[in-house]
Structure formats: C-alpha cells, structure tokens
Amino acid sequence: MNEVLTTAGLASLxxxxxxxxxxxxxxxxxxxxxxxxxxxxxGRLLHDTDNLQEGKVAQIIESSRKRxxxxxxxxxxxxxxxxxxxxxxxxxxxxPFRLGSRQFVIVDAPGHRQFLRNMxxxxxxxxxxxxxxxxxxxxxxxxxxxxxxxRLIGIRHVIVLLNKVDLLxxxxxxxxxxxxxxxxxxxxxxxxxxxxxxxxxxxxDNIASRSERSPWHTGPTLVEALAAVPSAESxxxxxxxxxxxxxxxxxxxxxxxxxxxxxxxxxxxxxxxGAQGSRARVASxxxxxxxxxxxxxAGESIALTLEPDVIPDRGDLLFFPGEEPLRSARVRAxxxxxxxxxxxxxxxxxxxxxxxxxxxxxxxxxxxxxxxxLSEAKADEVPPEGFAEITLAVAEAILFDPxxxxxxxxxxxxxxxxxxxxxxxxxIGPAEIGGDAAIYPSGSTLNAADRRKTxxxxxxxxxxxxLSGSGKSTLARKAEQILFERGTDAVVLDGDTLRTGLCSNxxxxxxxxxxxxxxxxxxxxxxxEAGHVVLVTLISPLxxxxxxxxxxxxxxxxxxxxxxxxxxxxxxxxxxLYAAARExxxxxxxxxxxxxxxxxxxxxxxxxxxxxxxxLSARLADFAAARSRG
Amino acid sequence: MSADHLDQLEAQSVxxxxxxxxxxxxxxxxxxxxxxxxxxxWLARKAFLGHVPFPVMHVDTEMKFxxxxxxxxxxxxxxxxxxxxxxxxxxxxxxxxxPPAARSAARKTAGLAAMIEKHKLQGVIAGIRxxxxxxRAKERVFSPRGSGHKWDIRNQxxxxxxxxxxxxxxxxxxxxxxxxxxxEIDIWRYIEREGIPVVDLYFAKNGKRYRSLGDKNITFPxxxxxxxxxxxxxxxxxxxxxxxxxxxxxxxxxxAFERLRVAGYL
Numbered sequence: 001m002n003e004v005l006t007t008a009g010l011a012s013l014x015x016x017x018x019x020x021x022x023x024x025x026x027x028x029x030x031x032x033x034x035x036x037x038x039x040x041x042x043g044r045l046l047h048d049t050d051n052l053q054e055g056k057v058a059q060i061i062e063s064s065r066k067r068x069x070x071x072x073x074x075x076x077x078x079x080x081x082x083x084x085x086x087x088x089x090x091x092x093x094x095x096p097f098r099l100g101s102r103q104f105v106i107v108d109a110p111g112h113r114q115f116l117r118n119m120x121x122x123x124x125x126x127x128x129x130x131x132x133x134x135x136x137x138x139x140x141x142x143x144x145x146x147x148x149x150x151r152l153i154g155i156r157h158v159i160v161l162l163n164k165v166d167l168l169x170x171x172x173x174x175x176x177x178x179x180x181x182x183x184x185x186x187x188x189x190x191x192x193x194x195x196x197x198x199x200x201x202x203x204x205d206n207i208a209s210r211s212e213r214s215p216w217h218t219g220p221t222l223v224e225a226l227a228a229v230p231s232a233e234s235x236x237x238x239x240x241x242x243x244x245x246x247x248x249x250x251x252x253x254x255x256x257x258x259x260x261x262x263x264x265x266x267x268x269x270x271x272x273x274g275a276q277g278s279r280a281r282v283a284s285x286x287x288x289x290x291x292x293x294x295x296x297x298a299g300e301s302i303a304l305t306l307e308p309d310v311i312p313d314r315g316d317l318l319f320f321p322g323e324e325p326l327r328s329a330r331v332r333a334x335x336x337x338x339x340x341x342x343x344x345x346x347x348x349x350x351x352x353x354x355x356x357x358x359x360x361x362x363x364x365x366x367x368x369x370x371x372x373x374l375s376e377a378k379a380d381e382v383p384p385e386g387f388a389e390i391t392l393a394v395a396e397a398i399l400f401d402p403x404x405x406x407x408x409x410x411x412x413x414x415x416x417x418x419x420x421x422x423x424x425x426x427x428i429g430p431a432e433i434g435g436d437a438a439i440y441p442s443g444s445t446l447n448a449a450d451r452r453k454t455x456x457x458x459x460x461x462x463x464x465x466x467l468s469g470s471g472k473s474t475l476a477r478k479a480e481q482i483l484f485e486r487g488t489d490a491v492v493l494d495g496d497t498l499r500t501g502l503c504s505n506x507x508x509x510x511x512x513x514x515x516x517x518x519x520x521x522x523x524x525x526x527x528x529e530a531g532h533v534v535l536v537t538l539i540s541p542l543x544x545x546x547x548x549x550x551x552x553x554x555x556x557x558x559x560x561x562x563x564x565x566x567x568x569x570x571x572x573x574x575x576x577l578y579a580a581a582r583e584x585x586x587x588x589x590x591x592x593x594x595x596x597x598x599x600x601x602x603x604x605x606x607x608x609x610x611x612x613x614x615x616l617s618a619r620l621a622d623f624a625a626a627r628s629r630g
Numbered sequence: 631m632s633a634d635h636l637d638q639l640e641a642q643s644v645x646x647x648x649x650x651x652x653x654x655x656x657x658x659x660x661x662x663x664x665x666x667x668x669x670x671x672w673l674a675r676k677a678f679l680g681h682v683p684f685p686v687m688h689v690d691t692e693m694k695f696x697x698x699x700x701x702x703x704x705x706x707x708x709x710x711x712x713x714x715x716x717x718x719x720x721x722x723x724x725x726x727x728x729p730p731a732a733r734s735a736a737r738k739t740a741g742l743a744a745m746i747e748k749h750k751l752q753g754v755i756a757g758i759r760x761x762x763x764x765x766r767a768k769e770r771v772f773s774p775r776g777s778g779h780k781w782d783i784r785n786q787x788x789x790x791x792x793x794x795x796x797x798x799x800x801x802x803x804x805x806x807x808x809x810x811x812x813x814e815i816d817i818w819r820y821i822e823r824e825g826i827p828v829v830d831l832y833f834a835k836n837g838k839r840y841r842s843l844g845d846k847n848i849t850f851p852x853x854x855x856x857x858x859x860x861x862x863x864x865x866x867x868x869x870x871x872x873x874x875x876x877x878x879x880x881x882x883x884x885x886a887f888e889r890l891r892v893a894g895y896l
Contacts, residue, residue, distance in 0.1 A: 289824065301641040301642075354792075421793060
C-alpha cells in the first residue's frame with residue numbers, strides 16, 4: 001500500500017518546464033470509424049510517451065488475462081467494468097497527457113450506440129482532432145459522420161492518421177491513394193487537413209518515433225503533429241460580449257455577474273444592455289480575494305456594478321455602442337440532432353444561447369445531409385443523429401453572433417419541454433422571409449412539468465384501432481367517464497365524429513384514410529401537449545398509417561388493439577354497415593372489401609368477443625391512467 | 631495580462647457554481663473537510679463575492695481523524711458557514727456483498743441519501759475530479775440522479791457548450807461537479823497561490839503523510855518527506871503513483887468503486 005515518493009527526479013525539470021506546466025491543457029479529440037484503431041492508438045500513444053501511471057500496464061494485462069484476451073489497450077480508457085465485459089465504450093472519457101512541457105487532454109468517444117451524444121460531450125471544446133482512418137478501408141460511414149461533426153462544432157485543426165499501413169506493406173502509392181480520397185472527402189466539408197500521418201498504432205510506427213519502414217514519409221510523426229497544434233488564441237481583442245449570468249444583491253450592493261466571452265471591459269466604459277438597449281456605465285469590476293484591477297478580459301468570470309443601478313435579466317448581452325451583434329426574429333442554423341426520434345417542422349423548443357433562452361419553432365427544414373455521399377437534399381424531417389440546415393422562428397427579435405470556430409459565438413443548443421438537450425444548433429445568420437416559409441408558428445411557454453403539477457397527470461394519446469363494430473367507441477366513451485370521475489382530464493376523438501366536421505371532405509380511399517389519420521393524430525398531439533388524456537377511436541386499418549400517427553405524436557403514443565373477428569363484428573352490425581357492404585352499397589369497407597392489418601405488438605389488447613364492456617372499459621381506463629401518471 | 635491555467639480553471643468553476651445557484655434550489659455543497667472541498671468552498675466565495683449563499687453539508691461517518699473535526703469547528707465559524715450535519719447508518723446495515731472497505735464507504739452513500747431526502751435537495755455540489763479515478767473520468771459537470779439516487783452510466787445526457795442538464799422530474803437531483811477538470815497538482819498550486827487552509831495531516835511527519843483523506847480505518851498514509859505545500863507540489867511533479875492508492879475501497883476488487891458510484895457514492 002505504501003509507495004516511496006522521491007524528489008530526486010526534480011533536477012530534470014528546469015524553470016521553463018515548470019512555468020509551462022501551468023499552461024492550459026490543449027484538448028484533442030480522437031475520432032474515426034469503429035475498428036479503425038482509435039483505442040489501440042491511444043494506448044500506444046500513452047505508452048510510448050511514458051504517460052501511463054505506475055502499475056497501469058500490469059493492471060491492464062491482468063484485466064485482459066481475466067477475460068482471456070491479449071493486451072487490450074482499450075481497457076485503459078474503458079474504466080467501467082461493464083465496458084470491459086461487453087467490449088464497448090459506453091461513455092466518453094478524458095485522459096490527461098503530457099508531451100515534453102506541453103499538457104494535452106485526450107478525449108475518446110465511443111463509436112457505437114448514441115455515439116453522437118457522447119462524442120459531442122467530449123469534443124465540443126477540442127482545439128484539434130485526430131481522425132483515424134484504416135488505410136485498407138479508407139473513409140467509411142462513421143468517418144464521414146465524424147468529419148461532418150468536426151465541421152459543425154468548428155474544429156479547425158484535423159490530423160489524419162492513416163492506420164494499419166503495415167497491412168499495406170508501407171506501399172507509398174497505395175497510401176497516397178487513400179490520402180487523396182480522404183482529402184477529397186474533407187474538402188467537401190471545408191476541412192483542410194493540417195497533416196497526414198501514415199502509421200501503425202499496433203506496432204508503433206510513426207507514433208512517437210519515425211518508422212524505418214516508411215522512408216518515403218517526410219512529414220511529421222503523430223507526436224510531432226500534436227506538438228504543432230497551435231494553442232487557443234486570445235479572444236480579448238474582439239468586440240465585447242458579456243452575457244449576464246445572474247444578478248446578486250449582497251451587502252446592499254447589486255452585482256451583475258457573468259463571464260466575458262470576448263473582448264474586455266473597464267471601469268468607466270458605457271455598455272448597452274440586451275435587446276431593449278438601455279445604457280449604463282461600469283462603476284466597478286468586482287472580484288473576491290484577488291488583486292484589484294479595473295479591467296476584466298475574455299475568459300474571466302467576474303461581476304460588475306453599474307451606474308445607474310439598472311437590473312439586467314439573465315441572458316441579457318452586454319456590449320459596446322457601435323458593436324451591436326446581429327438582430328433577427330428568424331435565424332438560420334446548422335443542426336446536429338441528438339434525439340432518438342426525427343425532427344419535424346413545427347416543433348417547438350427552447351434555444352439556449354450562452355445564458356439566454358428563447359422560445360423557438362422550427363419554421364423549415366432547408367436541407368438534410370445524406371451521409372453516404374455528404375450531399376444535401378430537401379427533406380421533411382431530420383433523422384435521429386442526422387445533420388441538417390434549418391430555419392428557426394423566434395417569438396421576438398434576438399441578438400446573436402454567427403457561429404465562429406475559436407470563439408463561443410452562436411453556440412445554439414435546443415432543449416425540449418423537459419429541459420432535455422436534443423440538438424446543437426450553431427447559428428449561421430438571419431433568415432430571409434420568402435414564399436411559403438413566411439409562417440411564424442408559436443409554441444407554448446408552459447412546460448409539461450407545469451401542466452403535470454396542475455393536473456396531476458401527463459398528456460397521453462391512447463390510439464384504439466380495430467374493425468368497424470369491434471367496440472372502440474363504446475369502450476372509449478365508457479373509459480372517458482371512468483377517468484373523468486377519477487379526476488383525469490380525458491377526451492375522446494372519435495373517427496365518425498371527426499368525419500362530420502374536420503374531415504368532412506374525406507372519403508375512404510387509401511389516400512383519404514391516410515389523411516384522416518394524419519389529421520386525427522395532429523389534433524390528438526395538440527390535446528396531449530395541453531395535458532389531456534386523448535382516446536382516439538379510428539379503424540386505422542393500415543400499419544403504416546398508425547406508424548405515421550406514432551411518429552406525429554411521439555413518445556406520448558400508445559396503440560391499443562380492440563380485437564374482434566369480422567364474424568363477431570358482422571353479427572353485431574349495430575350500424576347496419578356490414579350488411580350494406582355485403583350488398584355492395586359501401587365501397588372499400590374494412591374487413592369486407594378493404595384490408596385490416598392487425599397490430600403486431602399493441603401496448604394493450606382488448607378482446608371484445610370474450611369479455612364484457614364493464615370489465616374491458618375498466619381495463620382501458622386503468623391503462624390510460626397508468627400511462628398518464630407513469 | 632494573460633490568463634494562466636489556474637485562472638482558466640477558476641473562471642470555469644465559478645461559472646459552474648453560478649449556474650448551479652441560479653438553476654437548482656434548494657442547493658447545498660458537500661464539505662468533506664479535505665483539500666478539494668476547501669478549494670471548492672473558496673471558489674464559491676469567489677463566485678459570490680465572499681459569501682456562501684447555500685448551506686454546506688458534512689456527511690459525518692464519525693470515523694474521521696480528530697484533526698478534521700477541529701478544522702470543521704474552526705472554519706465553520708471563521709467563514710460564517712451554514713453547516714448541516716448528517717450521520718451515517720452502521721456498517722452492519724450495508725450491502726454484505728461489497729468488500730469490507732467499500733462496505734464501510736457505503737455508509738456515506740446512505741448518509742448522503744438521507745440528507746438529500748430530508749432537505750429535498752435539487753442540487754448537491756461535490757468536489758470530485760476526473761483524474762482521481764476511471765469512473766469519475768466519465769462524469770458530467772451536471773450529473774442527473776433519478777429516484778433512488780442511481781447514476782445511470784449508460785444514459786448520461788449530452789453536455790456541451792456550457793449547457794447543463796436540469797432536473798425534469800420530481801425526486802430527481804443533480805450532482806454538480808465544479809472541480810471535474812482540475813488535477814491534483816492544480817489543487818495544490820491553487821491552495822498555494824490563494825493561501826487556502828488545509829488540515830495538517832497532508833503534511834509529512836516522521837516520513838509519512840496523507841495524500842487523500844477518508845475514514846481513518848480505510849485510509850493509509852504514504853511515505854513522504856513533503857512537509858510544505860511547495861514540497862508537495864514538487865513531489866507530485868515527479869510521482870507516477872495514483873492519488874487514491876491509499877484509499878482501500880478503490881483497490882479491493884475491479885468493480886468495487888464502480889458499484890459504489892452507481893449506487894450514489896461520490
């Protein structure tokens with residue numbers, strides 16, 4: 001347990017080394033397609049540059065042996081037992097790393113499930129990236145995805161490591177050919193790779209030392225390439241931006257607290273406060289237990305007192321007269337989408353921008369990136385983990401600076417009603433208003449939690465599908481009453497009732513039935529968002545139409561199958577419809593002359609042929625109540 | 631004037647503490663009486679202009695060193711702290727499948743959980759760092775805990791561009807980690823620069839010192855002659871031994887510490 005520590009090695013640290021040890025660490029993110037060798041590379045790099053803690057190698061050998069493996073370098077990074085046992089990295093990690101006198105932090109992100117979410121978490125602040133590409137395979141799907149992300153988060157220095165060149169026998173021509181194809185890919189994304197390194201992470205070629213097997217390579221080794229990454233530039237010389245983080249009152253004094261994102265501010269300066277544009281003079285720059293200085297610069301978290309003693313809001317931006325940011329109520333943004341369901345036009349979010357929060361609606365999806373060839377195409381939705389360009393409509397004009405790598409400008413983040421982060425939205429600039437895009441959808445400022453507190457339950461859609469006469473409406477009406485008596489705000493959207501009003505222009509063709517489902521789903525969604533438990537009763541015979549409803553409504557959707565055979569329904573035939581259909585008086589009648597696709601795995605199945613209405617409606621009510629309070 | 635590494639770390643921690651105070655109420659800070667939590671308290675006073683606007687909590691295992699209790703008494707008064715004390719259930723009530731030292735450490739998890747319930751806390755500020763231990767390297771700055779205080783490693787929220795998770799369900803709380811990016815050596819350099827007091831046990835006496843302070847039954851001193859802050863910094867510049875080598879619970883079995891953390895340990 002006891003370790004002897006000595007100070008003998010100290011003589012080797014000269015004064016310059018000790019000073020530079022105080023420099024900030026440079027974060028480097030390592031990305032690349034799965035199995036192209038990221039983990040091996042990191043293990044090799046740490047080992048060859050003497051950055052492993054004592055006993056670490058022995059520990060890894062032991063963990064590998066226990067699982068019957070050769071040395072598994074990824075265990076260095078996969079510190080969780082579940083990661084080692086299952087051979088997958090479940091979350092990004094950061095490893096401090098030292099090269100001579102310079103400090104780095106290596107960020108490793110998992111390449112598998114929910115990769116984007118974890119990679120973003122580690123990589124968003126990186127100064128540089130190492131893109132690992134298997135030289136035999138060239139750029140693959142994840143190579144393109146990762147490169148796209150590097151562009152969107154504004155990483156300017158990209159080192160391309162062509163790995164496993166030993167398997168190409170260090171053949172110069174073959175390596176150059178891969179280099180060319182990767183360059184073409186990156187050029188498409190406006191990324192100019194700063195350096196290419198042909199290497200073998202497994203054997204250590206061109207990692208920390210120059211390989212004798214690639215005498216034709218005159219460029220840097222990986223370590224040399226890392227050492228050449230420029231340090232972050234100072235942002236003190238840019239126009240002032242200080243987003244107000246909070247306002248405090250201590251000892252009868254009002255403090256405006258915040259971090260200076262760029263520029264600098266001094267006592268006596270006149271600042272403009274937020275979109276409303278009031279002015280004030282900086283009376284003092286406040287710090288606690290620090291040398292008094294009348295100026296504060298980019299990166300400092302300080303507090304100001306103002307004269308006159310105005311009270312700004314959190315989110316107000318402080319800037320100098322004549323240096324106003326852009327102002328617009330419609331903003332174009334790039335998007336990396338993190339939610340597991342697609343994004344659709346009309347959805348409402350909060351846009352977080354530094355400390356500000358604005359209500360925004362997705363006014364249009366202007367283009368979506370196709371990941372197989374990185375082309376951009378118009379589309380109706382952004383798929384999970386997709387990339388796009390969108391237009392956001394804001395409730396009022398907002399102040400912003402366009403996204404610029406190397407600064408914190410324009411770092412928009414979208415959060416949903418539950419305050420969950422669902423996407424990154426680097427802002428491009430104001431959007432032009434034109435043609436059909438000139439709609440300004442507005443969203444509610446109430447969130448689901450507020451509604452839940454008032455009502456005691458969440459909004460929910462219970463979608464009843466089944467043949468005509470199977471008992472959907474009867475069960476739903478009865479359940480509605482039970483729910484109401486228990487204090488649940490329930491409402492029935494009945495297919496036939498809708499067809500007398502909202503859907504009165506629709507018939508029973510496949511296209512019209514599809515539209516009927518779409519309208520019912522959109523109305524159900526609005527009601528559920530307002531906190532109601534909605535029981536939809538619609539034959540909705542086709543699985544693809546019900547899938548559409550699920551997509552529109554999202555996670556609040558549950559499918560309930562009201563099951564009864566055609567024979568049973570026909571024997572009931574309360575509305576006389578089966579008889580009419582058999583006589584040919586009604587076309588496209590489900591179960592008789594049009595198909596019914598029964599749900600494969602409904603959340604609940606109610607068989608009206610085998611149990612009574614009181615029992616089944618009670619089960620339906622219990623189900624709806626449980627789902628809305630779950 | 632150009633900002634050095636410590637200035638940057640300080641500014642980021644102050645930003646985090648101000649976010650926590652703005653967004654999470656009620657909020658409290660854990661004060662373990664160790665070097666990291668003293669730095670954290672100091673940073674809170676930086677953030678709030680000399681004030682600590684929330685209570686500090688000591689989850690007392692009653693197994694600390696006497697020097698630590700003396701320190702607590704002295705600085706609660708000097709720094710005008712609103713101190714909340716919590717106690718831990720006996721070790722016999724802990725999960726018997728944990729190895730002995732981890733079982734002892736699990737008492738603190740139980741004591742902490744009880745305090746979070748009692749004070750209905752939405753935010754708990756804790757002084758863990760990424761460089762201490764592999765599972766802590768995977769943490770978020772704002773780390774949501776569901777009901778039962780479980781850490782859901784597989785399902786951590788995205789966190790980037792200084793935008794943090796906020797609680798969205800009743801019974802949830804957020805662990806706030808303002809020191810996550812600090813290294814052990816940064817802590818000592820900051821203590822030296824700012825003149826932050828620490829318990830004497832960190833300084834060598836008779837060739838031994840404590841590098842990390844926990845319960846006295848499961849914490850061991852290292853061999854060292856570093857008897858001043860400057861000597862400790864010098865020692866850390868050259869060592870390749872991990873900081874928590876003297877904490878028995880980290881080293882019993884491969885997964886002991888991970889199990890503790892998933893269950894709500896710091």
